[in-house]
Structures are given as structure tokens and as C-alpha cells.
Amino acid sequence: MSRLIIISNRVSAGGGAQGGLAVALSAALREKGGLWFGWSGEQTDQFNGKINFERTDGVVTATIDLEQRDIDEYYNGYANRTLWPLFHYRIDLAEYERSFADGYQRVNERFANTIVSLIDKDDLLWVQDYHLFPLGRQLRDRGISNRIGFFLHIPWPPRRLLATLPEAAELVASLLEYDVIGFQTQEWLESFYDYARDEMGGTLDDDGVLHVGGRKVRLIACPIGIDAEEFSTLANSDTARATFERVRASVAGRSLIVGVDRLDYSKGLEERFLGYERFLSDHPEERKEVTLLQIAPPSRGSVESYQRIRSTLEGLAGRINGAHAGLDWVPIRYVNQGYSRDALAGVYRASRIGLVTPLRDGMNLVAKEYVAAQNPEDPGVLILSRFAGAAEQMPDALLVNPHSAEEMSDALRQALIMPREERIHRWRNLMAGVQKHDVMWWLKCFTSALALKSVPTPPTTFVEH
Template sequence: MTRSTESRLIVISNRVSAPKGSNSGSQGGLAVALAAALRENGGIWFGWSGEVTEQFTGQINFQREQGVTTAVVDLEEQDVEEYYEGYANRTLWPLFHYRIDLAEYEREFAGGYQRTNERFADTVRPLIEPDDLIWIQDYHMFPLGAELRRRGCQNQIGFFLHIPWPPRRLLGTLPGAQALVESMFEYDLIGFHTEEWLESFCDYATHEMGAKIENGVATLGDRCVRLIADPIGIDAKEFAEASAGVQARLAFRRMRDSADGRDMIVGVDRLDYSKGLEERFSGYERFLIEHPEERKEVFLLQIAPPSRVSVETYRRIRNSLEGLSGRINGEYADVDWVPIRYVNQGYPRDVLAGIYRAAKIGLVTPLRDGMNLVAKEYVAAQNPEDPGVLILSKFAGAAEQMQEALLINPYSAEEIADAIQQALRMSKDERIRRWTVLMDGVQREDVTWWATRFLDALKQARPVVTAPEKAGM
């Protein structure tokens, strides 16, 4: 592929996902999008290697696979504990998902977060050429743009947030919240998945900091940043093709054989308290209680690979779900049927595509989610002639685009139970009608549309000019 002559793209994220072969089926949607953008523009994907070193040296490991150059660095154990496990995942993640009861505010976490972002800035700065576009990803790196500016970087820098932005009163519980938001005004463009998250950012910036918002531009002092709502999608064409591939067909047949004529409900979520898994199990139990005639005719397959296993709140959610699924199965199971199949491991995307295709219902019920690509993957994997039904939390970012799903309040066991029953009884004509609208949106606003829309906006953003340079003009 011919590289764009306009500018290179420098993608910076906490973790770097090197492109894999087309048969691996294990790459996530974000990795697919960023790799495609890098292949088109040329450039580098920079971030943490996932490895730990005794002493941070800033030594970069370069690799090139399938047209994408990756550049990764190792971090010290203290960096991982304070920056990643601490501030990113024990402070920011729960707070930005509205769980201030779980957020931990420790000065060591905040200090490690700032220090590690400074180390990233020191390491990546020599790789950046004057005409490069810089695209920083997610909550791990809020201050990175400001740190690059301090190191003389005058490039156009964009930032995309892949999680929700919390309401003003919740963000106000974060020590140093104003300094964090002020640092974001060093970006030229900030992207959010939904208008709701964008409006929450504007509400804080205006009411707490005196920023002015006009025509999609936020101004604070002499700094201006453009704001856009740009919902991420999936590679719909690739995922639909994967659902018809060999591994997907094998997974589909395996699930249909094991279902033994029963309808399957599927949930696929990283093991996280934001995903509403306890509430989901309770809603499914309510369905079993209210519709005893449906028992033995349906089962729930919940795939929940563990994550962040060193963080105590994640260990607690795993123990809770194991106890809850065990109790439900113990109370309602029969010798030839269990209501919940609970699996704590991940599967490649092509295998998941076959599992999705075999499911009568896709149950996606996060309590709060920036987007949720599982909802879109479920739709893309369906058989157009006999599609399943998507049940989706109204608090997922995807709900704005997916109005033809059965939208529910994930906190309500009754709404979950009612939606399951409605989906099971839904006629084929209605299922096809709803799926057709959903699939049209998934295909139209796919991952390439998302990345292109953001990068086009970033290219149009005005280059930053610092105050001293203004004075000398």
C-alpha cells in the first residue's frame, strides 16, 4: 500500500497490539482500526510492552508486522503498580464508570501516573517528526499531550476517550480534577463515543473552570480544543466473513449440538464490575422464576475472561459471580440441564463469531460502558435469514446507535426478565426487521468510518501556537 505523503500517524496507547494474521481471529476492534489507519498513513504505534524491567531505561523495541511498525518500552514494577493498576484502574476506571464507592484516591497512584506519562513523553518525543499527526488513546494517558507540548512538540495532537466521561459532581470527587481537565486543553481535538460523554465534559469545563463552548470548540484562556462525538465501530465486513469461516462454523455446530434443541442466550464480557454481570444473573433468575415453563428450554452461556487479577475489586467480582452462578444452578438445574454455563476464559474472535451466530439472544447489559463492541459483533455475526435478538443496556454508549435492540435498564431484574421473554417470543419477521436496521448501522458506521472521521477532523485542526511564539510574531 502506498503511504500517504501528507503526514505520518503516531498512535500512542497504553498497550500495543501488533497486527496478527487473518486467521488468528483474536484481534480486538480498536487494534484492527488503528492498524488499518497506520497502514494507510505510515507511522508508528507506541506504548507499553506489558513487560516489567528492574530499571526504566527508555529503550525501545521496534517491530514491523503486516505493514505496521510498533515501538514498545518496558516499565518498572513501581510504574505498573502506581500508573496502571493504581491510578488508571483503581482510581480513574471506577470513577469514570460512576463507581465512586470503589475509587481509591492515593497520592502515590497519582504521582506514579504523572511520572509514567512523563517517561512515555521522554521516550516517544525523539520519534516524532514535525509533520506527524499524533493520536493518543484513552484514560491511561490524559496528560501525555501536555507533556509532549512541554517538550516542544507543536504537532497536531488528538486524544480519544474510550470510556464514559462522568457527570460533573462525580468528577469533582477526584483530587486534581481541574488540573487533569486543564491539561486536556493542550490537545487540538478530543473525541468521545457519544454526545452524552461530550456534554458531560463540557458541563465540567464550563461550570468548574469557566471555559467557553461554541460551535464544537472549547476555549480556556488562550487554549482552544475541538470536541467531537465519534462512536467507534467494528470491522463489520471482516466479522461477518469470520462468522462464515471454518473456526466459526465449527463453533456454531458445537454450540448447536450441545444446546440439544434449546435456545441459547449469550453474554461475552471481560470480568469487570461495570459490565453488570451480577445484575444480569439476577435478571435471568427472575426470568426462570416468572416463566417456569421456559426452564429446560433455554440456557445462558456467560463467557467472562478474567482481567486485572491483581486488583482486589476484580477478585471480589469473580468470587461473587462464581457463588451466584453456583446458587442458581444448584436451585434450578436438573439432571440433564443447567441454566447457566459460566466460563472464565477468552476465545478468539472467529470462534466467538460462531458462538454469537448460534445464540437466539445476545445479552449485553453493562451498568455503564463507553461503547460496547460486543453488541455490534453479535449483530454482525447473525444469519440474515434467521437472526437473533439483541438485548442492550440503555447505559451502553452503543444504545445511541442501536435503537432497534431491546433496550433495558440493567439495574432492573424485571426488565431483563421481560426482555428475555419478549425476545424468545418475537416473530421471525420482527427479528429480521430489527436486525436489518441494526446491521445497516453497524456496516455504515464501522471502524474505518470512526478512524477516518477522527483523523480528518484532526488534520483540519489548527496547529498549536504557544503564547511565547505568539508574542514574537
């Protein structure tokens, strides 16, 4: 039986609280055998290619350390200051530095040079996300003829936006060395094909095979999910129950609105605060009946644009609280720290509204976690950005344009007055899909395509009419 080798920027298997992606990939490795390879997150004075092996809960991980220059140019630079903003439609924040691009290629070469000796001839290779676009080509250049797949967890930008990247043509050409490329949604897949067709003369067969020159690549839309049953169980754990009671007591009978996001400009946090402020102004009778809890743990703190968003949000929260707060109530609780998954499950269940409003998102699993955590007899309402990948599959959420403070205000009002029967109906539809197309479904969808087996049909929406 073929082993599965997973390659990602960082290795998440083993130890501590794990997200659904790490749980799914770890389960696949236990089933198929193989290993998970990537950066350790640690720095070394001089790169030497040394591999650190560990085995935890039946999963073998292989990690390498990187030099500070690698981290600055590859990770903080090209990955997070060039590709991340560009692929999230923030060309105004994208930084194009040759040293970043050089560092990105160098680290991908180091990944390839290091892992090549660990690959057996029948192994299936699965590369994860935008940090490693060129890795397939690097492996081919070193004689690897195995089946290699790539999955993009973030959006793929429109052709004219991608064309602003100096290395765009080379980047897309390197992706053609993969056998399968997976996208979160059909929209992202079509954006990739548009570039391949209009800039490279590519054609797409009815079965999803892209032909460019002499290369053939299978394109699939394969949306990732969560472990819905596991997260529902977490919502009934001791920690979740204690968190639920603590949060409910703290809001003193008010309706809680919750947002949980990394501190990132793509998440639309500034627009969310402005939409909530508009709601407070539009509906003064509701002012002291609601509280917004925004949990936003910092990320990529060394990147200047992330420092700016933190400063902006702190200023907005202070202004809104100063204008609207009373002696016994503040409208926004803004928290810059993370919480365990079981504690978050309790927060989700205690919240009347889940506010998930990114400006652009490949998928967004917080929306699905919020649904999975709800009390079936008295569920909350999900307000979801129509620009999140999840919106394509979750039409029973209240879909909003996060750029419109008025739409956000209207949706908050609609959610707060929504009858219990309607809340239950919407939740049941959402939960049925979250359960059916969960993270293990996603895993099977992609690995089946990679192994040349029958691929499950991706959902267009979660609701079967």
C-alpha cells in the same frame, strides 16, 4: 504527507487474533506511515528509556518496558483503581492514593521523554484513552507543537462525580493541550463540557470548539464501530461453523442466551445473573427451554475488586444452578476463559439472544459483533443496556435498565417469543448502521478532524428514518 503516530498504553499491532480497533489503527498506519508507541507489557528492573522497534505486516511498533513500581502505581493503581471505577460511576470502588497519582504522572512523563525524539515536525499524534490524559501537556512542555488528538474510549463522568477526584481540575486542564478530543457519544462530550463550563469558565462555539482561557480545543462525538464485513465473514469461517454446530448440539434444541464480557464490575454481570434468575422464576414453563452461556475471561486479577466480582459470580451461578437445574439441564454455563474471534462469531450465531447489559460502558463492541454475526434469514435478538454508549445508536435492540431484574426478565421473554418477521426487521436496521458507521468510518471521522479536514457527520442513531 504527514505521518500518523498512535500512542496508547499497550501496543496491539501485529500477530495473533486482533480486535477491530487494532485492525483499524494498523490500517491507518499502513496508509499514512508512522508508528504505534506504547508499553510492551513487560517489566524491567530499572527504566532506561530503551525503545524496542518491530515491523509486522507493514506496521512499525515502538515499545518500552516499565518497572514494577510503575506498573503497580500507574496501571494497576491510578488507571484501574482510581480512574476506571470513577469514570464508570463506581465512586464507591475508587481509591485515591497520592502514590497512584504520582506514578501516573511519572509514567506519562516517561512516555513523553521517550517518544519526543521520534516525532517529526509534520507528524499527526493520536493519543488513546484514559491511561494517558496528561500526555498532551507533557509533550507541549517538551516543545512539541504538532497537531495532537486524544480519544476517550470510556465514559466521561458527570461534573459532580468527577469533582471527587483530587486532581480533577489539573486533569481537565492537561486535556486542553490537545487540539481535538473525541468521545464515544454526545452524552460523554456534554459531561466534559459541563465541567469545563461550570468549573473553568469555558464556552463552546456552534462548530464544537471549546474555549477555556487562551486555549481552543475541538470536541467531537465520534462513536467507534467494528469491521462489520470482516466479522460477518468470520461467522462463516470453518472455525465459526464448527463452533456453531458444537454449541447447537450441546444445548439440545434449547434457546441459547449468550453474554461475552471481560470479568469487570462495570459489565453488570451480577445484575445479569439476577435478571436471568428472575426470568426463571417468572416463567417456569421456560425453565428447561433456555440456557445462559456467560463467557467472562478474567482481567486485572491483581486488583481486589476484580477478585471480589469473580467470587460473587461463582457463588451466584452455583446458587441459581442448584435451585433450578435438572438431571439433564443447567440454567447457567459460566466460563472463565477467552475464545478467538472466529469461535466467538460461531457462538453469537448459535445464540437466540445476545445479552449485553453493562451498568455503564463507553460504547460496547460486543453488541455490534453479535449483530454482524447473525444469520440474515433467522437472526437472534439483541438485548442491550440503555447505559451502554451503543444504545444511543441501536434503538432496534431491546433496551433495558440492567439494574431492574424485572425489565431483564420481560425483555428475555419478549425476545424468545418475538416473531421471525420482527426479528429480521430489527436486525436489518441494526446491521445497516453497523455496516455504515464501521471502524473505518470512525477512523476517518477522527483523523479528518485532527488533520483539519471536513469531518463526517456522526450518527444520532443507526436508523435513517
